[in-house]
Amino acid sequence: AQSVAQPEDQVNVAEGNPLTVKCTYSVSGNPYLFWYVQYPNRGLQFLLKYITGDNLVKGSYGFEAEFNKSQTSFHLKKPSALVSDSALYFCAVPKGSGTYKYIFGTGTRLKVLA
Amino acid sequence: ETGVTQTPRHLVMGMTNKKSLKCEQHLGHNAMYWYKQSAKKPLELMFVYSLEERVENNSVPSRFSPECPNSSHLFLHLHTLQPEDSALYLCASSQDPDRPYEQYFGPGTRLTVT
Numbered sequence: 001a002q003s004v005a006q007p008e009d010q011v012n013v014a015e016g017n018p019l020t021v022k023c024t025y026s027v028s029g030n031p032y033l034f035w036y037v038q039y040p041n042r043g044l045q046f047l048l049k050y051i052t053g054d055n056l057v058k059g060s061y062g063f064e065a066e067f068n069k070s071q072t073s074f075h076l077k078k079p080s081a082l083v084s085d086s087a088l089y090f091c092a093v094p095k096g097s098g099t100y101k102y103i104f105g106t107g108t109r110l111k112v113l114a
Numbered sequence: 115e116t117g118v119t120q121t122p123r124h125l126v127m128g129m130t131n132k133k134s135l136k137c138e139q140h141l142g143h144n145a146m147y148w149y150k151q152s153a154k155k156p157l158e159l160m161f162v163y164s165l166e167e168r169v170e171n172n173s174v175p176s177r178f179s180p181e182c183p184n185s186s187h188l189f190l191h192l193h194t195l196q197p198e199d200s201a202l203y204l205c206a207s208s209q210d211p212d213r214p215y216e217q218y219f220g221p222g223t224r225l226t227v228t
Contacts, residue, residue: 041222043118043205043220044219
């Protein structure tokens with residue numbers, strides 16, 4: 001069965017430092033992997049996705065994610081964190097047949113400290 | 115996010131009330147979704163509509179009744195809810211339900227059942 005795991009409930013990072021939000025996956029077949037962000041009192045916003053091709057995927061707001069097949073990971077990264085990046089981050093994977101069914105991770109709260 | 119709108123943004127209702135949540139997407143997408151987001155729980159997919167036809171009903175109690183009159187509008191009719199139904203209800207849309215397209219979310223309706 002397809003699944004994603006976000007091992008950290010919260011990540012704290014100082015402004016200006018690099019940030020990493022972790023996601024590991026378990027899928028059969030080719031993985032399609034997504035990252036979403038949720039700001040307070042808002043819906044989820046799409047950040048980036050991996051379908052195929054380059055392992056380093058670039059997305060919105062300066063975020064990028066690295067697909068690592070051997071480690072079954074798809075960690076979200078940003079070289080220099082901003083206080084405004086503080087939000088809840090979700091990774092997601094289609095459930096399988098019927099790609100409209102997405103499995104979302106439990107979310108990681110990122111707090112960027114000024 | 116402005117591509118998907120939801121009204122109302124906040125709703126307080128008693129257990130005997132009947133109310134409806136409205137979602138509208140301005141993106142020309144073919145699929146629409148209702149999700150429930152509760153604290154400390156993964157995002158729960160409730161209903162999926164593809165080209166106005168319901169294609170998914172994830173064992174949701176009958177006190178939740180969806181309606182999709184056209185590909186741009188989605189409603190969630192609520193009646194005789196329970197306090198545990200209090201949550202953030204998110205609407206989303208995507209271009210094609212059968213391909214791994216990203217989903218676009220509305221801001222959500224914060225529902226409180228008293």
